[in-house]
Amino acid sequence: GLRESQNGAGWRALSGEVCRAQQKASAAHVSSLWPLLRPPVGEELVGRCWPKASPLLFFPDGLSFEASLPNVHGRAGVVLADECLVVACNGLTGSRWHGSVQLHRSPSSVGSGECLASQVADSTVAALVVLTPTSFLAGLDSGALELLRLSKEGEGAPEIESLFYQCDHDAGLTSLALSTDGCRLASTGWDHSIKIWDLRSMQCTKTYVSAHADVVWKVAFSADPHVFISCGRDGQVRSWDIRLSRPATILGHCPSVPRALDWQPQSPSTYAVGLECGQVVVRDLRQPGSDVTLLRPHRRPIHRLLFCPVRPSWLASCADDCLVALADTSRTKDHLVYKSQEHTEFVRGLAWDSGRLLSSGWDGRVHVHAGMAPSMQLASGEA
Template sequence: MGSENQESIWRGLPNSPACMERHLEGLQYRADGAMVLGAAALTGRYWMGSIWVYKEASRAPEEAHCTAGVQTEAGLSDVAWLGEKSVVVASDTGALELWKLAENDSYLTNCASHYEHDDLVCSVSVGVDTLVSGSLDGSIKVWDKNEFKVISTYRGHVAGVGCVSCAPKDQHLFLSCAQDGRVLLWDTRKAKPASVIDVKPAGALPSYVTWNPFSSRAIAVATETGHIGLRDLSSLVIPLAHTVVHNRPVTRLKFSPHSAVWLASAGEDCRVIVSNAVDKLSLIYESKCHLDHVRGLDWHPSKPGSLTSAGWDHQVVHHIVPEAATSDRAVGISGDATLMETGTV
């Protein structure tokens, strides 16, 4: 009976790949709670990739329960929603790929693959009217969201760009960090658009940057030594204070859209941590469920306290941060994490 049920499920997904690659590289929620998940095969002769859409995020990473899935021609580093029906993929080929959901969201079709970068695309961020991509070739590309074409190219870094982040409410502003040690603020309205925020924060290379959705001037910067720092962009002369949160490189940072207190981070130390963004990054929640690098992290758009992570161990973990942790003084509160593959922790 179980075999017949499985076969009936697969008959309904004729266009999806038969198997998902082991290394999960990124995830993002859509406004309605649907989730896109990116995967890559980082071992073997060919480095392939795939993207998967789940209307029920709790089903990930089970291939049989995806809404739509498709194989990509190469590995990938990042995925992001572009509206309700389209997904942008940062490809290892140097391309930015645009995939669109069709046939009642059951099929992903490739609309465009633009090879604008000369090396692996590390990061993509969707802004108000534009999207921004950063690559190991050291360049940053600003794209028109509607036409999916490059409108500006910037080379303010002299080494690979590891992360870009668009301002949540201003189409002209975005952040970047790179292997040259610099964290830059970009304003595309200016003749000289780049301003240096920091150089080798905490004496280390920056690994991730992100904006606080509750403030147009508040950002967070993470490093390869596990430090995280907060900064108010209205006072660039004030040094950025850092706190050691992880003991290995930080791979993802994400402010909660529901609480100004919660700042989630993930790292190569296999941990997912929620820190208090208004109380010196004191510990609110910590999970050690992952067994390898954590590469995907996002808050559920309509469930406060619900955080999802994905990693190279092929696990998608759903974390519940206690509501009591919304208090500015909530420190060291442990929460629940659910492993969708192995049961409840």
């Protein structure tokens, strides 16, 4: 979607009764922007909207109307070791987006209005990363990185408190990734940059100002804590070494714009890239020009990929087709082993926990996909 700071225009999102015939032309699934000329307002744009929702209209002259959009929950969430769920809840009230981080005892309480603790953010929350069972980092659409901690005094209710806040990105954050040794954090943003943070001092130690020629969507560390990969809207996947000032490698050509990626656990060279066309390619750094495996789990842009930490060949994915899929990359054929249609809106997050796959979406739900691997042990991931 468009942001108020983009292109120097005060774009505002609105939803209301559609009266004009040309405005009714927008269908339930809109993936493009069309100019609708109507003086004196000028150009109106109809933006992407989710299934069963009203059209989104953007007015460059700043006009706004009361919106009637559903609340958006779970763009980012994590499973903590104390069996609680931390979920980022983002919503639209009127023409203003707002975000918060909430602590829930179980996935079923998400969206009910009841939570164990909550912390309001200064903007919507784009990503969460677990540091310890009681502390985590939030990446915000304001461009800030915020350190949050879970605290409890005596028999009182738990609280989420802010310990650190710093706005280093010039635009909203898009993803966060923790190095395998837990000492570094990588953040990416709409400002085309990648930043490396020292978690011991909470200082930004390195900035790749023009890491990509457009928005940097995702970043993921390898088993080597000095090496990570990134993908952007410029269509490139790049490999980086923090000991070097420039990208170590530009990793081949993708058949579509890369939107998500993840590094296979314990592997020094295998990673997966999710594409805008709905395909997933599994590649090896040692063979940058070829695909090890090609998967077709979705028909719309992929938003998130997540390998299972205790069964590394299992790769979960979610996309704008409202599906959650699980593929076994070790198979030579019939890779898809599970697919769920439980969500009714876009799916935005995934996490592994004790053999269960959890997913979150714009329908305000966190769904548990149980029974896929009973012998698995506790693991966690971004959702």
